[in-house]
Amino acid sequence: MKLGGPVHERVLVSLLLEPGQVLPVSRLVEAVWDDAPPATGAHQVRKAVARLRQVIPDGARLLTTEGSGYRAVTDWVYLDLDDFLARLGEARQAAAAGLTGETADLLRQALALWRGPVLSGGGGRLIDAASTALEERRLAAVEQLMELRLNDGEAAELVGDLVELVAAHPLRETLHAQLMLALFRSGRQAEALETYNRVRRLLADELGIDPDTRLTEIRDSILRNDPALVAPARPQRNSAAVPELSGFVASECSLPYDLRDFAGREQQLHDLIEHAREPRGLSPRILAIDGMGGVGKTSLAVHAAYLLADDYPDGQLYVDLRGYTEQQQPLSVESAVETLLRALGVPSSRVPMDTQSRLAEWRAIAAQRRLLLLLDNARDAAQVRPLLPPSANSMMLVTSRARLVDLDSARWISLGTMTQENSIAMLADTLGEQRVAAESAAAAELAELCGHLPLALRIAAARLHNRPRWTIAYLVDRLGNESRRLDELRSGERSVELTLNLSYLGLTREHRTALRLLSLHPGHNIEAYAAAALLGTDLDEAEAIMEHLLDVHMIQQHELGYYVFHDLVRSFARRLCLGTGDRAEDERGEQEDTAALARLLDYYMLVTDVACDLAFPGRVSLESPLEKAGVSLPSLQDAHQARKWLDREQNALRNAVARAHRVGLHSHAAALARNVVFQLDATGQFEEYQEIAQIAVAASRELGHSSLLRMSLSNLAVAEWKLGRFYEGIAAATEGLHLAVWLGDRRGEAKDTGMLGVLLGALGRFDEALSRLQQSIAIKRELGASRAEAESLTNLSTLYEQWGHYEEAAAAALRALELNQELGVRDNELVSLADLATAHLGMDQDREAQVYLDRALRMADESLPAADRALVVALAAKAAYRRGERDHAATLAARALTLGRTSRTPIRQARIENVLGGLALGDDRHELALQLHFNAHRIASEASYQVEEARALQGLTQVYEAIGHITAAAHRRKQAGDLFDKLGIAVQFRRSG
Structure with a gap:
């Protein structure tokens, strides 16, 4: 049909x-x-x-x-399945009645109906699971029949069948035991012992366990030639009725031992007990604990079970459902219910053969009892649901690595990692309070390296306890190497890596691949859009995958739209990227990882292009070969959202540039670096700016890409300038300028010429600097590069101010201000206002200066660079001092000093501290004035920032004169005079503030 x-x-x-x-x-x-x-x-x-x-x-x-x-x-x-199960049921009844011959006949009839796996093993997961359950019933019937035939005196005639059965099912120890007996009773003692040796080696290699007690006892009896191994007389057959259940144990406890040093889960334990003791309803209570492997679910459940034991006097039963157990299949419902029945004292002969009958017997007994049932290590709700006791007087505790959302009416507690305090307490309980207190900092670091995961903490503590010569700091040092961290967190049979691997193996192939690829993400928080890029999917599918990994506690979520790895899970997942030992498989994996990283870098290029265009209007746009179609990008509507995104993703972007260069994706590294440095510059992170620019230069050289190299050298020159490394900046800008001229790159020529002007001006080479800056401005104006022109005008204003040409400084700053306002470039607008205020203060036009300072103070919020805000506040303090508002000036000066010292911008800090030093001198705060000018002199001289170095020397001269240190004053006056003369700055410029 x-x-x-x-x-x-x-x-x-x-x-x-x-x-x-x-x-x-x-x-x-x-x-x-x-x-x-x-x-x-x-x-x-x-x-x-x-x-x-x-x-x-x-x-x-x-x-x-x-x-x-x-x-x-x-x-x-007629269904052969119904017939099969019916004959097994009849055989069970016959066996219970002692009718061994009839039992054997019924078993033969049932087994004769077998035609193999349902749908030949190609029925899909659910049908295959049912097929496996039927196969288990068949094998149990086979073993029972073989046992009956052995007891009836058969031996040699069974050997052939048993050899075939053992070959087909090598891990079924009952069949091996029966084969050993059949061989021994056939006079083949040596072969019987060899059978034992084979199964012992197999179990050791495959499962890491020894044979069960029965096999070992048979082996020992064979070695002794024990007469008891002779086939027993045939059992007497009768037709007595099935006896009533007897021997039920009134109160049975099969819980594992409770931890002596249980600690750190007080709140969760309190919640469990509270839920357990709520008023009873009409159905049994289900309390469930979910969490990642090693987080302490079983310990908490067992501890709670012992505390609740008195409330369930008829039994506290434990079953390990083996949902995540090394090299073992999850426990079937049939086996689980058999374990429960035997725990309640039901004799083996009275345990029904089929699952439904077993469940019926379990429910009939449990309905009359007050039981606490702890089902540990559940894989899914299908394992748990059939075992629920029917009585409202009973309770079920369930632990699982995944939240079993379809387990109706369950009260769930999700177990996370431990707090720092509880982690330290766990270490102290194992190692002793004195040992932990003596190395409190190392103990805290150990807890961090263990990710506050109870299993990891217990393993680490066990290693230290067993090695009293090890210090905690020594183990911390060993754990500091991430590539070996999981190897260190292994003690005996316990291993964090093994625990995580069991969760990993429980995933589908798709989710295993996703976990590995997600570990390639270079940041801490993984946004859903970046995940979609890594996985090569759309946003919806990426979120679905991430949510599944979240459900099974392989990743975590602390904020909507962002996901994070537990540190040890990340280490485990990254180790998966290192290879399996299979060369072909490793090559495929490496190619897959490289492709995923390239997709992520493409995504970062696209989104940083959008973000930088919004956050830094007027910047030069470069052509990109990347297409936005089909790529999910976050919605960034304005400059505020763009800067917020750039700030949030900053570490990931920096690490992405470094990773791209390290794995040879040099074009990605250099191109992405160009976008990343914008935000680093805006937030005053100049060391990081320099690091990224250096990577971009190295990547461009590796590529031999002249245009990228020119751009990267320009960015490096900016970073060196901001860090006060003027000679290094000149070297980078000079090389970049040569490349720009060779390439005919007028924009590059304009930028590098302007950078040389800035750097030469900082060194006091004003004439050369003026020429370069004027040339740069002319090219930028010709190209219509308004943003770049405004930046050079700002630098020109600074040059004129240092030179003492305040009218020219004001004119340049005013034009820069107009351009920045047209473009909406707020950070550069703030600098232009500060330059205008500086120029007017230099011309003693305090009222005009205050107008620009008021505008600058109103716009100087935390979104703008701290160094520029600090300069504005310092200038406002100077203006207030001139107006005689001493208290207000002192308040502003303190604020400016704090801001300036947190900005990590040497050229700004030296200028600010010189300004504030002059104000401190005017208030007769001589010690503070000396400190400020000394600090400004140190910073400026280290960078060869000669203008501020000369101003610092002049300030020191005035302080020494004020306190009567004539010799020191004369020495500093000469130094300052020489430097001012070298710079060509007029004598009247030599005044404090």
Whole structure:
């Protein structure tokens, strides 16, 4: 009979595997397509049912519609599955009655019905799971039949069958034991012992365990030639009724041992106990704990269970569901319920053979008891739901690495990492308070390196406890190497890496790949857009993947739209990128990782282009080969949003540039660096600016790309200038200028010529500087590069001010101000206002200066560079002092000093401290004035910033004169005079402030 295709077959088999049960359409969709159903999945299932009703005789009677699902009604048809299960049930009853011959016959009849896996093993995840359960029943029946035949005196005739069974199922120890007995009783003692040796080696290699007690006892008995191994007499058969259940243990506790040093989960423990003792409802209470591997879920659950034990006097039962256990399959419901029945004292002979009968027996017993059931290490709700005790007087505790969202009515507690305080307390409890107190800083760092993960902390403490000569600092040093950190967090059979690997292996292939690729992200917080770029998906799919990884606690989320790795999970995921040892697989993985990183860098290029155009209007736009179509980008509407995004992603962007250069993606490194330095410059992070610019220069040289090299050298020259490294800046600007001229790059020529003017001016070479700046301004004006022209006009104003040409300084600053206002460049507008105020103060036009200072103070919010704000406040202090507002001036001066010293801008700091030093002298605060001028002199002389060096010397001269140190004053006067003369600055410029 042609049913219609794989969809029809899987729908029919799913319904027949659970006859009489209503299966919702969603369950059938999952059975057909697993985790990747088409959008039309539900429609196709309904069409399949309609087709099956047509092609199967009386199909409408067989397949009925029940609400939103379907049910198979099989009481009028013959199913070999029903026959198989029925004969197994009859065999169980016969065995309980002692009818061994009848039991063997029924088992043979049941096994004769077997035709192999359901749908030949190609039925999908849900059908295969049911098929596996049926296979487990078959093997249990085979083992029972073999046991009966051995007890009936058979031996040699069983050897062949048992050899085949052992070869097909090498990890079933019962079959090995039966083969050993059959061989021994056939006079083949040596082969029986070799069978033991083979299974011992297999279990050690595959699972890292020893054979079970029965195998070992049989081996020992064979070595002793124990008469007890001779086949027993056949058991007496009778037709006695099945005995009533007896021997039930009134109160049974199978909980693991409680930790003596349990600590650090007081709030969660309190919440668990509170929930457990809430007024009882009509159904049993379910309390569930989820969290990443190693976070201490089991310890918390066991500790809570012992505290609650008195409330459940009929038993406290524990089952490890093995959802995430090394080299073991999750425990089946059939096996779990058998464990529970035996824990309650039900004899093995009374444990039903089939799952449904076992569950019925479990519920019948549990309904009359007050039980606490702890189900540890659950993989999914399907493992848990059937085991729920029916009585409202019972409670179920569940632990799982993933939140089982479809476990209805459960009260969930998500367990995170421990606090710093609790981490230290755990270390102190193991190592002793004195040892931890003696190395308190190292202990705190150890807790950080362990990510405050209880498992990692316990392993670290165990290593230190077992190595009393090790200091905590020594272990911290060993853990400091991220590539070896997971190796260090291993003790005996416990390992953070193993725990994380079990969670990793529980993921689908798609999510395993995603976890590895996400670890390539260069920042701490991973925004969803960057994740989409790494994974090569759209935003919705990336978020779905991230949310699944969040559900299974492989990543964390502290803020909407952003995801983070736990430090140890990141180390684990990055280790996955290092390779598997399979050369071909490693090459594919490396190619996949490189492609993902390239996608991320392309994304960063696109979004930083948008952000920088908004945040830094008027900048020169460069052509990009990248297309925005198909790439998900964050919505940045204005300069504020753009700067906020750039600030947030700053570390990731810097690391991305470094990573790109390190892996050979040099064009990405150099091009992205050009955008990244804008925000670093605006926020005064000049050391970081210099680092990124140096990487861009190196990457450009590796590429042999002259245009990128020219641009990168220009940026490096700016960074060197801001850091007061004028000679290094001149070298970079000179090379950049030569390249620009050779390339015919007029914009580059204008920029590098202007940078040379700035740098030469800082060294006091005013004539050369003036020529360069005027040349730069002319080219920029010719090109219509208004932003760049405004920057050079600002630099020209500074040059004129240092030279004492205040009218020219004011004119240049006013034109720069007009351009910056037209462009909306707020940070440069602030500098232009400061320059105008400086020029007017130099001309003793205090009222005009104050107008510009008031405007500058109003706009000087925290979004603008601290160094520029500090200069404005210092100039405002100087103006207030001149007006006689001494208190106000002192307040402004203190604020300016704090801002200036946090700005990390040497050329600004030297100028500010010279201005403030003059004000301190005017207030007769001689010690402060000396300190400020000394500091300005040190900064300026280290950078060869000769103008401010001369001003600092003049300030020191005036302070020494004021306090009567005539010799020191004369020495400083001569130094200052010589330097001013060298600079060609008029004598009347030599006055403080």
